Amino acid sequence: MFGILASIVDGVLVGAVYGLAAMGLTLIWGVMNVINLTHGAMIVAGMFGLFYLTTLGIPAYAALAPVLAGGFAIGIAVYWISVHRVIGRPPLMSLLSTFAMNMVLIGLGTAVWGTALFNVPVALPGITLRGYTFTGTHLMAAVLTASIAGALYLFLYRMRLGKAIRAVASNREAAELNGIPTTQVLALTFALGVALASISGALIATLFPFTVLSGTAYQLKSFVVTVLGGLGNPAGALLGGIALGLLEGLITPFMPVSWTTVIEFVVFVIVLIAFPRGLFAFVRHARTR
Amino acid sequence: MKKLQLLVVAFLCVFASAHVYAAEDTLTIGFTVSQTGPLNLDSIAQLHGFEMWRDDVNAAGGIKAGDKHYKVRFVTYDDQSQPGRVQQLYTRLIAEDKAQFLFSPYSSGLVATATVISEQYGKLMMSIGGAEPQTYRLGNKGLFQTYTPADHYLSGALELVKSKNPTAKIALVYSDDPFSKAVAIATREQSKQLGLSLVLDESYPPNQTDFSAIINKIVSSGADTLLGGGHYPDGATLARQLHDQKANLKWVTLLVAPDSPQFASLGAAAQGISVPSQWAPQVTYKPDFGPTPAEFTKRFQARFNIAPGYHAAGGYGGGLLFQRAIEQSGSIDPAKVAAELDKMNATTLWGATKFSTDPKSHGLQLAHQMVLTQWQMKNGQLVKEVIWPLAAATAPVAYPYH
Numbered sequence: 001m002f003g004i005l006a007s008i009v010d011g012v013l014v015g016a017v018y019g020l021a022a023m024g025l026t027l028i029w030g031v032m033n034v035i036n037l038t039h040g041a042m043i044v045a046g047m048f049g050l051f052y053l054t055t056l057g058i059p060a061y062a063a064l065a066p067v068l069a070g071g072f073a074i075g076i077a078v079y080w081i082s083v084h085r086v087i088g089r090p091p092l093m094s095l096l097s098t099f100a101m102n103m104v105l106i107g108l109g110t111a112v113w114g115t116a117l118f119n120v121p122v123a124l125p126g127i128t129l130r131g132y133t134f135t136g137t138h139l140m141a142a143v144l145t146a147s148i149a150g151a152l153y154l155f156l157y158r159m160r161l162g163k164a165i166r167a168v169a170s171n172r173e174a175a176e177l178n179g180i181p182t183t184q185v186l187a188l189t190f191a192l193g194v195a196l197a198s199i200s201g202a203l204i205a206t207l208f209p210f211t212v213l214s215g216t217a218y219q220l221k222s223f224v225v226t227v228l229g230g231l232g233n234p235a236g237a238l239l240g241g242i243a244l245g246l247l248e249g250l251i252t253p254f255m256p257v258s259w260t261t262v263i264e265f266v267v268f269v270i271v272l273i274a275f276p277r278g279l280f281a282f283v284r285h286a287r288t289r
Numbered sequence: 290m291k292k293l294q295l296l297v298v299a300f301l302c303v304f305a306s307a308h309v310y311a312a313e314d315t316l317t318i319g320f321t322v323s324q325t326g327p328l329n330l331d332s333i334a335q336l337h338g339f340e341m342w343r344d345d346v347n348a349a350g351g352i353k354a355g356d357k358h359y360k361v362r363f364v365t366y367d368d369q370s371q372p373g374r375v376q377q378l379y380t381r382l383i384a385e386d387k388a389q390f391l392f393s394p395y396s397s398g399l400v401a402t403a404t405v406i407s408e409q410y411g412k413l414m415m416s417i418g419g420a421e422p423q424t425y426r427l428g429n430k431g432l433f434q435t436y437t438p439a440d441h442y443l444s445g446a447l448e449l450v451k452s453k454n455p456t457a458k459i460a461l462v463y464s465d466d467p468f469s470k471a472v473a474i475a476t477r478e479q480s481k482q483l484g485l486s487l488v489l490d491e492s493y494p495p496n497q498t499d500f501s502a503i504i505n506k507i508v509s510s511g512a513d514t515l516l517g518g519g520h521y522p523d524g525a526t527l528a529r530q531l532h533d534q535k536a537n538l539k540w541v542t543l544l545v546a547p548d549s550p551q552f553a554s555l556g557a558a559a560q561g562i563s564v565p566s567q568w569a570p571q572v573t574y575k576p577d578f579g580p581t582p583a584e585f586t587k588r589f590q591a592r593f594n595i596a597p598g599y600h601a602a603g604g605y606g607g608g609l610l611f612q613r614a615i616e617q618s619g620s621i622d623p624a625k626v627a628a629e630l631d632k633m634n635a636t637t638l639w640g641a642t643k644f645s646t647d648p649k650s651h652g653l654q655l656a657h658q659m660v661l662t663q664w665q666m667k668n669g670q671l672v673k674e675v676i677w678p679l680a681a682a683t684a685p686v687a688y689p690y691h
Binding site for chain 1 (some may be wrong): 325326329492493494496497498501502506522525526529535537549554555
């Protein structure tokens with residue numbers, strides 16, 4: 001019995017991190033209707049960022065801030081290179097553009113690092129109950145995720161710039177007419193989305209070893225979570241991630257682990273058909289449409 | 290004008306003779322390498338083994354076949370770790386690049402795909418890096434396996450566990466790919482024969498990222514021994530999470546991942562974990578031909594700045610076997626070379642090799658043995674020691690592993 005509870009708690013903890021990973025994707029998708037297929041590569045960039053900063057002697061959790069800043073800067077660059085010209089064009093163009101960028105980045109990454117495994121050793125005392133251990137790193141990652149999600153919410157709903165982002169998401173022309181520099185806001189939003197992806201990658205790197213190709217699995221989960229939470233709904237993404245983690249935690253004690261992916265995607269399809277605006281559409285989101 | 294014509298003719302003569310000269314003296318071996326994709330690390334290690342063999346052979350004047358000397362020339366492509374690409378590229382290697390012999394790609398899944406093509410065209414292929422045995426039970430004629438088949442991967446670990454803890458409770462947790470599944474099937478059978486109880490028996494998707502729920506399941510099952518894993522990233526993640534979650538096990542043997550020298554980067558999480566290996570640098574085989582394991586290790590380390598693992602040794606060994614068969618048959622005629630390989634019963638740095646000649650399992654490796662190595666602390670550093678079979682051991686078994 002306790003084993004099932006332990007699995008559920010573990011699932012929620014990891015699910016929070018899935019949610020953080022998805023927040024960046026859903027923000028970009030919801031605000032500018034761009035499906036960012038470099039999302040996985042940005043997660044990996046965060047992982048490598050953390051790895052190299054910790055080899056310089058910076059403690060793992062202190063290195064998260066520079067990773068966030070670095071991710072933001074990279075996001076601005078990626079925006080101007082592959083996204084700016086395809087906004088407002090058919091979605092297939094942004095899909096192809098970001099897909100191509102992703103191939104370039106992963107190809108470069110593989111050329112430099114191969115598929116060698118990298119590990120960031122982070123040790124925090126965990127909680128052990130009745131033989132089941134909840135690692136300190138998982139707990140810390142969940143706490144940090146909640147803080148970042150809270151900060152994002154405050155930014156989008158209480159600060160001028162955040163409100164400007166929501167305005168542009170709602171109606172770009174009207175926002176432009178109101179004096180909001182929409183191009184810069186879009187670039188900022190994209191960079192914010194990428195920064196969120198990279199910091200989620202850094203947090204994931206405190207939990208698991210990674211390779212250049214590790215981003216793909218999280219990108220896939222991010223799509224599922226984005227659908228569960230509703231497009232453009234960062235709070236929904238967090239809740240969706242936790243729901244996904246909860247689902248995984250509930251399934252594993254009762255069924256062979258290989259069924260988890262099957263069930264996840266069945267749920268994905270059901271939500272797409274029955275709840276197109278996401279399970280958590282009742283939570284306020286960046287788009288008011 | 291006449292001078293120009295003469296020059297052109299002279300140039301053509303030189304070019305033509307050079308071309309003819311080259312064609313007579315080279316042996317083309319074709320294969321694909323996973324330069325990109327998840328199999329990149331192991332495939333490139335295997336490539337380094339091939340390259341070292343080729344360079345050694347060519348430095349000694351080439352392969353002697355009768356009274357001709359053939360320099361070895363490789364034609365390689367990147368298969369991107371994908372079966373679809375393997376299919377296209379091996380067809381190209383045979384039909385366009387006119388490869389006379391083939392090496393396989395790395396990993397059982399890709400070897401199976403390449404075999405379909407090589408058998409279709411009636412070409413000889415030396416399989417290195419393909420342990421899954423089903424591929425060799427399809428009545429192939431030109432395929433030869435250098436690796437120990439997957440059925441025997443965990444045999445040593447089971448014997449060791451039985452000797453240390455006859456009432457061990459085993460959790461078998463493995464990746465859902467052809468190689469790991471083949472190992473799991475054999476392990477189930479062998480544990481039953483040894484009278485060991487299997488309390489958990491599960492597969493996970495090859496791209497599984499988080500093992501915490503699985504580890505909870507292992508704890509719930511009451512297991513004290515864990516056998517399984519798959520390939521590199523999942524094995525390393527599993528090892529790290531086992532350490533973080535303090536799963537209370539007495540013995541852990543994982544496939545493939547702990548064999549890489551990079552596994553040591555996991556630090557304390559790597560200590561005590563054992564891995565069945567096709568080969569280790571410390572083995573003491575006495576070769577009938579070719580360099581000794583120690584010589585090979587020293588030169589490999591000097592050239593590539595990393596200790597060789599079994600992938601590299603397998604590459605070199607595979608090349609040696611081809612070379613020997615050509616030299617013994619005195620020709621590069623595939624039928625004659627195949628006949629020599631069928632007769633071969635030799636030991637190289639790689640170990641003993643003998644190919645099955647039964648038509649139903651032609652080419653299956655019969656003689657090669659696995660060693661079990663364990664990561665142990667020695668003078669403050671993590672090193673891999675051979676712990677099983679006891680006759681080949683370089684250090685005592687550390688049991689419980691942690």
